[in-house]
Amino acid sequence: MKKNIGIAMGGYSSEYQISLKSGQVVCDHLSDELYEIYPLHILKDKWVCVVDNKEYPINRGDFTVTINDQTISFDCIFNAIHGTPGEDGHLQGYLAMLNIPHTSCAMYQAALTFNKRDLLATLKPFGIKSAASYYLNKGQNIDTKLICEKVGLPCFVKANKAGSSFGVTKVYKEEELTQAIEVSLKEDDEIIIESFLDGTEVSVGVIRYKGQLKVLPITEIVSENDFFDYQAKYEGKSQEITPARISEQMAETVSQIAKNIYEVLNMQGFSRSEFIFVDGYPYLLEMNTIPGLTAESILPQQAAKAGISLEDLFGNAVEEALKIGRKF
Numbered sequence: 001m002k003k004n005i006g007i008a009m010g011g012y013s014s015e016y017q018i019s020l021k022s023g024q025v026v027c028d029h030l031s032d033e034l035y036e037i038y039p040l041h042i043l044k045d046k047w048v049c050v051v052d053n054k055e056y057p058i059n060r061g062d063f064t065v066t067i068n069d070q071t072i073s074f075d076c077i078f079n080a081i082h083g084t085p086g087e088d089g090h091l092q093g094y095l096a097m098l099n100i101p102h103t104s105c106a107m108y109q110a111a112l113t114f115n116k117r118d119l120l121a122t123l124k125p126f127g128i129k130s131a132a133s134y135y136l137n138k139g140q141n142i143d144t145k146l147i148c149e150k151v152g153l154p155c156f157v158k159a160n161k162a163g164s165s166f167g168v169t170k171v172y173k174e175e176e177l178t179q180a181i182e183v184s185l186k187e188d189d190e191i192i193i194e195s196f197l198d199g200t201e202v203s204v205g206v207i208r209y210k211g212q213l214k215v216l217p218i219t220e221i222v223s224e225n226d227f228f229d230y231q232a233k234y235e236g237k238s239q240e241i242t243p244a245r246i247s248e249q250m251a252e253t254v255s256q257i258a259k260n261i262y263e264v265l266n267m268q269g270f271s272r273s274e275f276i277f278v279d280g281y282p283y284l285l286e287m288n289t290i291p292g293l294t295a296e297s298i299l300p301q302q303a304a305k306a307g308i309s310l311e312d313l314f315g316n317a318v319e320e321a322l323k324i325g326r327k328f
Helices: 016-029 090-097 107-114 116-126 144-151 174-185 230-234 248-264 298-305 310-324
Strands: 003-011 035-043 047-051 054-059 064-067 070-072 076-079 133-137 155-159 168-171 190-195 200-209 212-215 219-223 238-241 271-278 281-288
Touching: 003 016, 003 310, 016 035, 016 310, 035 054, 047 064, 076 090, 076 310, 090 107, 107 116, 107 281, 116 133, 116 190, 116 248, 116 281, 133 144, 144 155, 144 174, 144 190, 155 174, 168 174, 174 190, 200 248, 200 298, 200 310, 212 248, 219 298, 248 271, 248 281, 298 310
Parallel strands: 003 035, 003 076
Antiparallel strands: 035 047, 047 054, 054 064, 064 070, 133 190, 155 168, 155 190, 200 212, 200 219, 200 271, 219 238, 271 281
């Protein structure tokens, strides 16, 4: 009998449209010979299962859906929600309470990795290097002089809990800081301001594939814009070169660090970590646990270079989740 797989997509953040695209790609490539596939749109104003262009409300009490008088429960949820509530631990905690397997990491790891400040602070004792930073919360006094003394110029002002480069500004002058902070506060009430790292940017995917931890071929990111912003990521304003044009030693170093991070955090599912090489050593920027999943997205590109098709990539994620079962 086929397993019922719900593909959760959408979300409550500025990334919801990107998530809908990722989720649809999963629906299109997950094997319908092995699974019954149900697109689940988790949105601010509604939770619905979309079948043949009809919407069926999801029961939030047990995460079932009734279609043509038949109640469907899910054997596994493929989590394709970028941002809240799918990438920050909320959905993971909810599914854990209902004892439903899912393809992403557990609640704690999702919450930790989604919070840039907490992630970098947690990894620092393990020798993971990152840029000099300054923290600021909504309502706190903005001391632009102190910020410049701490991180220098240029610097990046980032929403602490956001993705797809929403709420990110590269700042060159002290007088630009206040406006950049206002942009970030539209996305989150916490901000991280980081020093500019001048070097080669790479992205490293790590997955659990057929029971073994696998580091995928590394991608070098060359943005046509000032940094790897929304346009660069989604509107073709960048080159994503896989494998990256870095030395074998650099590749080995960053691959081992990405793998160590995955193991230290006791991760499950996909991870895609971003680094910048400075003087030959990789500095961690962030980790994504629900990366883009379209054919053009970085992690699927890396999987393709490793000989893993989208059908295999997504099917493996489901099977790995089912192996773990209902033990969270």
